[in-house]
Amino acid sequence: MLDATVLIIDDDDDILLSARLFLKQQVKQVITCKSPKEINVLLSKNEIDIILLDMNYQKGASDGREGIYWLEHILSIDKDYVVILMTAFGNVELAVKAIKKGATDFILKPWENEKLFATISSASKLRESTKKVKKLEKIHSSLQKDLTRGFENIVGQADEIKQLQNTLLKVAPTDANVLILGENGTGKQVFAYEIHGNSQRKNQVFMHVDLGSLNENLFESELFGYAKGAFTDAKEDKPGRFELADGGTIFLDEIGNLTLPLQAKLLSVLQNRTVTRLGESKERKVNVRLITATNMPLNEMVSKNTFRQDLLFRINTVELLLPALRKRGTDILLLANHFMQVFSSKYHKDIRKLSNKAQEALLQYKWPGNVRELQHVLERAVIMSDGADIAEEDLQLSPQRYAQNNAIPDEMALEDMEKMMVQKAIDKHKGNISKAAAELGLTRAALYRRIEKFGI
Template sequence: MINATILVIDDDDDILLSARLFLKQHFSQVLTCKSPKEINVLLSRNEVDIILLDMNYQKGASDGREGMYWLEHILSIDREYVVILMTAYGSVELAVRAIKEGATDFILKPWENEKLFATLSAAWKLRQSTKKASKLEKIRSSLQNDMASRAGAIIGSSPALLYVQRTMTKVAPTDANVLILGENGTGKQVFAHELHQLSARRNQVFMHVDLGALNENLFESELFGYAKGAFTDAREDKAGRFELADGGTIFLDEIGNLSLPLQAKLLTVLQNRTVTRLGESRERKVDVRLVAATNMPLDEMVTKGTFRQDLLFRINTVELVLPPLREREDDVMELATHFMQVFSTRYHKDCRSIDSRASRLLQNYPWPGNIRELQHVIERAVIMADNNFISEHDLQLRQSAFPAAAPTDMQLEEMEKHMVTNALNKHKGNISRAAAELGLTRAALYRRIEKFGI
């Protein structure tokens, strides 16, 4: 007994009786009606899986026009309905036209019971597959929307941020691989998701893979998939992350944590644009846009032999170097206000502003944890606030994190210029190595070179 509801529509009482007597032996519910005018009511009251629809109702009609009209009407209600047309006046041309218009199949009356059951069984499997695909698509869409809301927007208008955004706007519409560099907490995932949203793949999957949290033994099975029986617990075939992201964007976070053997396996996939599941020999083509990110100095790692140079060349067609929050002083209060509004809504608080003393404290703090630290500080402040504003006391910032008394601006600039010049001379003009020694991003070092006219 198949758990499905069959609706049979025919103006002949004998056909309806015959269909009911036979089909109720195989399907859990069989509905019948003599007029297609009852379709709207029946479909609104029942979850129908398959519709058996006669093509002629007026006396003497044999051209099938009525059936084609009601087929179009049913599919206008829901394109996923499975409709099988039936007629005593069959022709190849009519069958072909019916299929083109959206019918699942076409049978002739009088039917053979075995053939009718085979046709309905195949249609039921198609219905189940369609429902499953529709459900998965809804889940995928929901997950993508949820990820977009969690990723958040890029907030700020400081020169350092605008520079990165301009580069991102240029590269986003292309399929070029992008490497996002930056300290922890600078918003690498936010930028990766924004790249995806600005690309032609925006309506496809954005697959985030945290390589830093991925067990080395599971790397291949998670990224490339596996076949049933490939290892002890492989009870069914499973697609890997690359296959699941086909047509979309795959974001490989913390790529600097990969061991050399795993780097080699990843490089092969990126070069060939194919994956081979564990336990299989068949190569499967994948079409993905690669975005990678790390807070590690990959150029320095290449020099030390801990990161493959050919893989670096493959992943960094374009580099986005995200500035730390201490280089985005103009954005601190804009970000803080945004987080205050988000957490006030989440925790049902009435925080409307940040007072002047708290604002100065936020702007003078060095933010070693960058935007992520600022977000956590504001979240805690909203929770702790007793008023409709955030005070200095609510922030609970560590005073030890503030810099000690600093030299004058002139002295500081001279010291900074001297340090930059020495680092460049030491590394013979190699920007990446000089920046790594100074603890700066390459973009930050370029700005200082321009500032001091070096």
């Protein structure tokens, strides 16, 4: 049986009945209707793969003009629809015209069942091929930033990191939902990608979605997609991130920033494993592995009714808590050497090591921006270095952020620490949001949300 939904449009009840009785044994679903005027509604409510379209509807008509009109109308909705035209009046010239207008094939009534099945089977293969190509094109377009960025492997020998790696290797081969917690810059995306890379879905797409940078009005269209005409600028159908990630992994970063209404919409998709594009009513099944991350205290947010408990249960089958860089000891030097090698190669420099004073400075520094800050510091140091070694002055570390001058109590709440970091960045840059956001490794939108959250 073919995994296809076939729509048959013909004004003859006998034709509809005979086609439905035969094809329901050959394909997944058969939908019939007598008038092409129902096409818009049927296409918006159903995921149609193949359309069998009669060419004449008015009594006595035989020139096929109606069929050509409706063919053009269907292809204006989506040029990738597979349309097979049907007529009782064989005409070579009409068949050629129909193919030129975009029809996939042309059959005569009454048909032989074997011929009809062969035509449907070929059309089904074409539809599947077209859908795969279209999905790959959309994925390619959506993933340019991640493809050019590349990913680092997990680097570290601290006990906490070794334990996390052991847990990762146990969890990755499953489809369990994973919630990754940790301060900004601790490497949540790197861990998410490592989970995907060690999973059964590793050869499929890894879709990263930064919820913190998504405008609330764009949430549904970006994640769930939209139909042509759903809003003013919707000039073509567009699948959302969930559809593009079908078969692979979707990583929802900064999930703690979602408002309660958006949490409800996301929960519905996760429970039903279906998405509905804006402007449509039909549901589309999606098969994705879910990984989420946040630096916010979700359990506290649940107690304050700012995060749904049922959504938290849904996303944290397994929970990973990433340690702050300041708690990872000599991992700081391992990471620093790793980044030094990466950027030395990138900028074509022959830098061999960190000086002793540079190493001491790296170990004494408190790293409020964690691994991301260390990465930026080493990139800048490689660029600024004139010799084979990176000197302390090449690091350009901020003096007030050394441990002895600016110690942060370990017992300080994560939220209080984040507020302090945001406030210091804003003060340092005298209210310049762009510069403060860049230092913190946030988007402007994400920083504005934190300013509002902390009442700064």
